[in-house]
Amino acid sequence: MDREEFELAVLRHKDRVHSHAVWVLQGREDSRDVAQEALLRLWVHRSQLRPDTVGSWLLKTTHNLCIDRLRRKTVRHEVDPERLELLEDEDARGPERSLDNADLGKAIAVALATLSPRDRSVVLMREHHGMSYDEIADAVGLPLGTLKSILHRSRERLRRALVTAGVAP
Amino acid sequence: MIATSGRRARIRASARRVIGVAIAAMLATGVAGAVDPEIAKLAGYVDGSSFAELSDPEGSRVEISLPGKILKPFCGALTNHDADLEVACGLEWIGAVILEFEEGTPNVERVRAMVEKTEKSLEAKGWERLAVVQEKDEIVRVLMLMSGEKVQGLVVLVVGADEIVFANIAGDIDMDQLGALADKMDIPGLEEIPD
Amino acid sequence: MRDDVLSILPGECAVSRETLHDLLDGPVEAGRRTSLEAHLATCDECREVDDGLEAVRAGLRSLPETPFPAVALRQVWDRTVNAERERASAAPWRPRFVAAAALAASVALVALIISWSRGLPPAAVPAPGRLHAEQIEQVGREARQVLEVTAAALKRSEHAAIERVLGGEVSPAIRKIGIQWPETRSPADRRSKT
Numbered sequence: 001m002d003r004e005e006f007e008l009a010v011l012r013h014k015d016r017v018h019s020h021a022v023w024v025l026q027g028r029e030d031s032r033d034v035a036q037e038a039l040l041r042l043w044v045h046r047s048q049l050r051p052d053t054v055g056s057w058l059l060k061t062t063h064n065l066c067i068d069r070l071r072r073k074t075v076r077h078e079v080d081p082e083r084l085e086l087l088e089d090e091d092a093r094g095p096e097r098s099l100d101n102a103d104l105g106k107a108i109a110v111a112l113a114t115l116s117p118r119d120r121s122v123v124l125m126r127e128h129h130g131m132s133y134d135e136i137a138d139a140v141g142l143p144l145g146t147l148k149s150i151l152h153r154s155r156e157r158l159r160r161a162l163v164t165a166g167v168a169p
Numbered sequence: 170m171i172a173t174s175g176r177r178a179r180i181r182a183s184a185r186r187v188i189g190v191a192i193a194a195m196l197a198t199g200v201a202g203a204v205d206p207e208i209a210k211l212a213g214y215v216d217g218s219s220f221a222e223l224s225d226p227e228g229s230r231v232e233i234s235l236p237g238k239i240l241k242p243f244c245g246a247l248t249n250h251d252a253d254l255e256v257a258c259g260l261e262w263i264g265a266v267i268l269e270f271e272e273g274t275p276n277v278e279r280v281r282a283m284v285e286k287t288e289k290s291l292e293a294k295g296w297e298r299l300a301v302v303q304e305k306d307e308i309v310r311v312l313m314l315m316s317g318e319k320v321q322g323l324v325v326l327v328v329g330a331d332e333i334v335f336a337n338i339a340g341d342i343d344m345d346q347l348g349a350l351a352d353k354m355d356i357p358g359l360e361e362i363p364d
Numbered sequence: 365m366r367d368d369v370l371s372i373l374p375g376e377c378a379v380s381r382e383t384l385h386d387l388l389d390g391p392v393e394a395g396r397r398t399s400l401e402a403h404l405a406t407c408d409e410c411r412e413v414d415d416g417l418e419a420v421r422a423g424l425r426s427l428p429e430t431p432f433p434a435v436a437l438r439q440v441w442d443r444t445v446n447a448e449r450e451r452a453s454a455a456p457w458r459p460r461f462v463a464a465a466a467l468a469a470s471v472a473l474v475a476l477i478i479s480w481s482r483g484l485p486p487a488a489v490p491a492p493g494r495l496h497a498e499q500i501e502q503v504g505r506e507a508r509q510v511l512e513v514t515a516a517a518l519k520r521s522e523h524a525a526i527e528r529v530l531g532g533e534v535s536p537a538i539r540k541i542g543i544q545w546p547e548t549r550s551p552a553d554r555r556s557k558t
Contacts, residue, residue, distance in 0.1 A: 019429035108423030127424035159416040168416040300521035325517040351515035
């Protein structure tokens, strides 16, 4: 990857990388540093990378940087029960209600906090970033079978959180 | 006292370095050592350099000079860095002289006379005194310049037992934003008003 | 997947749930798909699970991204492409923060603003390393210091106005900036931060 390809890759992936860090770290303080570090590492390793593999490489790097950060400090990732109760107390939903996008977005963001950082990162890689199983397995260093279990379990937890929040049946 | 112990430490730390921003601002205007004539023309601008001359070698002196030429282009970056700085986006000038004295403010009476003279000369130019507040060993004066309904300039003068503060902001001042900033601060000495 | 919930479900539901998750991962054999469809036609709960999993997918896909801050992007350019350009050009003179001539400082500032607004790495101007981000922080600190002094003084003025009955010296000018007098404020209002 030459300099121009690097510049294009940064412009293309910077927001995705930053967002992944924000979601995994559940806050913004470290996420900017992590995203910046990932992009700087891309510069260092640019000669070994092709433009078509940069996206998954960056997410893998971001994932590892996030996990490192979390290992270094004690961070409590807890869902605020009052936030969930707030969602439940909203107007009663009929069985035929259509999903309100704003409610769904809010509920998913809260629900993500119920997952461990690793599981959060994995489910986002699959469902938001559209990475393949092989790419994710390589990114997080897990066998395919374990990865499948994690994804199924995480989706189920998120589904139940959405049901509790009243935005899923 | 305006300065809490934490702020006092920060003021000392910043006084140990030459204010690069002030120098760069002055260099950017092409006139080292003097304020930009465009700034000097601002109705809300007040020259606080005479206060800087009151410093003594035993104490610390911080001079801050931030013209709109620096504040406005970097407004987005500044508010990204610190959301409370949004009020700075409308300003043409932020300036201050902050003096601290290890052995107490020298010649307090002379300083108070100088402050009163500054106040009188500003009032003659249309500035209005908002308040004079005396608390313990400190007097805080606030002056305001209005243009129609808008506040174009604010000057704060503080003479305390071991500090002198001159602060001046000029431009389009959003008082609501300043009030919001004050609400976030833990200002010692402001008790709940009894019913 | 061996979920505790699945292990207590009726056999058909457990199988269907497994298939639902597998379908999210990719295609499944036709036989499994047919069985699933037949089961969903008769099982309300599994249909709800299907809808719920679709909602999870939709929610995750539509999570809004948080833009990477411009100042952080500046720092990335400064430490990568700009640093390389600088080394390559081996310019004999480089603007420094304090020692820059006024003209160079103005040119650099204008060029930065232009390239900043385009979200592109500044190409024409020799970058002064990481100084611009530090400059922002320094400007921010200095500005905040003065604004806090001013805001605190205004707050004191407001309290002095409220304590007027106790002898604080304030002027009618204080009315102009909307500070409420005690007689117009209820006790609850006085304590309110808004």
